[in-house]
């Protein structure tokens with residue numbers, strides 16, 4: 001990441017130098033880069049009637065603002081080259097918008113490819129056209145489908161769909177003739193629960209564990225691939241393997257079960273002479289369940305018997321007489337739509353760091369970090385020998401695997417050897433959360449070089465980098481990074497290892513915001529909001545788990561609040577208004593459901609989870625039993641409800657539901673009054689039983705009566721510093737706002753203390769105890785294993801957002817969308833010598849890197865073109881601030897705005913700046 005930043009700084013500087021030397025024509029001053037459609041690079045398979053286009057500007061000049069843009073969309077590359085926007089020529093549009101611009105041209109048709117480019121005029125000159133980009137439409141309506149759903153809807157010997165379900169992978173094949181020159185071939189495929197597709201033996205795409213999980217009764221995804229390169233003239237073969245994923249319930253009963261694996265495929269061949277041919281899934285396909293993947297279950301693992309491999313099964317000419325005829329089967333209930341969130345891939349490789357023999361024939365492999373994915377293994381032995389791999393996060397004192405916290409997950413992969421050659425193997429349809437692997441049955445002595453860990457998560461760029469002078473914060477950040485990526489599996493999950501792995505809503509309410517600095521997760525979370533809507537019952541209730549494989553309808557407020565809070569995040573961070581528009585009615589319906597069923601005199605009386613997983617009074621407890629530590633449930637739900645309707649009032653404005661604004665505002669006034677009447681004690685200036693969470697939520701949600709804010713805040717400070725000796729006392733709900741709540745009320749020092757603690761309870765305590773990810777419980781080392789994962793992210797709360805927004809100080813200005821206007825306001829808190837952060841926003845890279853020495857405070861900032869920033873330089877004396885080698889007040893592009901307590905505030909345009917303040921000023 002530092003490298004990337006280095007390159008960006010260099011690019012910015014070199015462009016500036018060119019301008020200085022006078023070699024730049026006006027077009028070189030600003031360049032349009034990174035053109036994206038629906039925030040994807042050249043996506044294939046869109047169904048939106050008006051896809052949204054975005055781009056970034058880069059320039060070596062300061063203060064670059066887009067004034068106009070012009071978009072050309074053409075039906076061919078030639079037309080685009082000739083500047084003929086036959087689909088759409090937007091003309092010069094006066095606008096500073098560069099994210100999520102809706103296509104406004106001729107109607108789009110299924111399958112068509114559109115080529116596009118954009119250029120801009122800025123205050124500093126105009127750009128050349130961007131590099132050409134493209135998008136390809138999927139199917140805009142159901143009539144394009146001719147394929148049939150096919151499968152083998154029955155259990156074969158040794159299979160079961162009850163209990164720990166056990167099914168072999170299903171293999172399907174079909175040969176087809178492709179005479180003549182194929183100009184384009186596009187594959188549309190849906191494979192439930194999981195699939196791998198092949199053409200002529202070649203694996204299609206780089207994805208694993210495709211397709212993304214949904215409530216298959218409501219939504220079913222299909223994926224689209226351009227497969228032109230794989231088609232040969234003459235005979236060809238299609239092969240598809242189906243795994244169980246979440247379609248076949250890993251636990252039945254215990255988790256929703258949808259049915260037997262099934263697939264739906266349409267391959268469209270477009271010939272040079274303009275004719276088209278389709279190959280579709282139907283009962284002419286051959287199928288078998290007698291392939292090498294004998295069993296696959298996401299919780300229990302995969303069994304692979306290489307003796308049953310079928311060489312050439314996915315190529316033409318394979319003798320498939322022993323195979324069965326595929327059957328047309330009932331379609332899943334859900335609507336078929338194209339998957340828009342990124343697919344899962346192998347994103348990283350981890351080499352094991354140690355291997356130990358703990359008993360004859362039993363070895364323990366240490367990956368050096370808790371990770372999610374699987375092991376690839378090199379093995380050579382005799383036919384029929386079976387190697388068994390079992391996975392766990394921690395070890396028992398005797399060096400064997402600690403399995404208790406995995407509950408009933410069997411987490412075991414087996415590989416049975418076919419012949420004496422050396423083989424490299426990895427599973428296809430399972431994944432594990434693990435640091436340690438127990439290896440048994442391995443022929444000979446396994447060594448480190450025989451294994452590699454495959455880290456899998458949704459293909460998304462790492463957008464943030466963050467380091468400080470404090471090693472504890474750096475370690476915690478690193479653990480958070482690993483934990484977050486561990487829990488992306490086409491949905492944000494709670495954990496990756498035990499027999500759960502569900503999209504619990506509560507875990508991501510605040511976390512999603514922090515995560516979005518580190519990962520480009522906008523499309524994943526937009527997908528998840530649909531999963532949430534898909535859980536909605538007719539009465540408006542939402543499940544606490546989405547997709548609701550566990551249909552948990554507790555009518556809690558704090559868990560489903562993720563629905564509204566994350567929609568806000570997607571809009572503010574990425575500029576994506578669509579989720580708000582799409583889900584507004586459903587959000588309102590849920591709020592109405594809560595009001596109609598649980599609101600009594602403006603107090604929401606229902607709460608199910610409490611301030612989940614606060615540090616308990618005894619080390620072995622999961623949940624505190626101490627009434628003094630627990631926050632009143634009605635306080636949690638009422639304050640959260642109040643917060644949500646504030647957001648909804650804004651959404652109502654954004655979506656044109658202006659009639660609702662007065663309703664939400666009226667509700668807010670009534671709830672605030674009732675809330676304070678019930679929970680606020682004006683004599684003490686505290687809420688309810690004076691927990692940190694009770695006072696904090698009241699404060700940050702703006703519920704505290706005017707004039708009492710300081711008193712309430714003082715209770716938060718006293719509780720934390722005195723009763724909890726400078727330690728966290730909140731659970732999942734309080735931690736959502738703790739670090740920023742403290743910092744923004746002037747106590748960054750306490751936040752820093754919480755972030756750097758190494759004793760219990762703290763994130764640093766987890767590090768101290770050897771954690772390489774984040775635990776589910778503050779006391780994860782001592783608590784009951786029944787609910788004690790080593791790889792949860794919910795307790796991060798607002799920690800990551802605090803790192804970027806408060807320590808580095810990179811924030812979206814109030815009301816700004818997608819960093820069009822940035823606030824840079826760092827907290828150079830005592831105890832930190834430097835913070836170095838960068839975040840690649842949808843407009844480009846924002847950088848904040850400050851360092852303190854005894855003599856000076858130096859701060860380098862980067863603001864992307866077409867953004868501007870209000871910059872808070874931490875000094876009381878504006879005249880002491882220099883930018884580069886000049887007083888800041890007279891530096892190019894820098895305007896002094898005002899002094900504020902502790903800060904001199906300037907306004908700057910885009911560009912790279914270096915502010916200096918002599919210390920002691």
Ligand code: BGC
Pocket residue numbers: 494495500504505506507609787792794
């Ligand atoms: C999950 C949590 C979740 C909680 C809610 C746990 O089992 O792992 O992360 O939020 O249940 O009850």
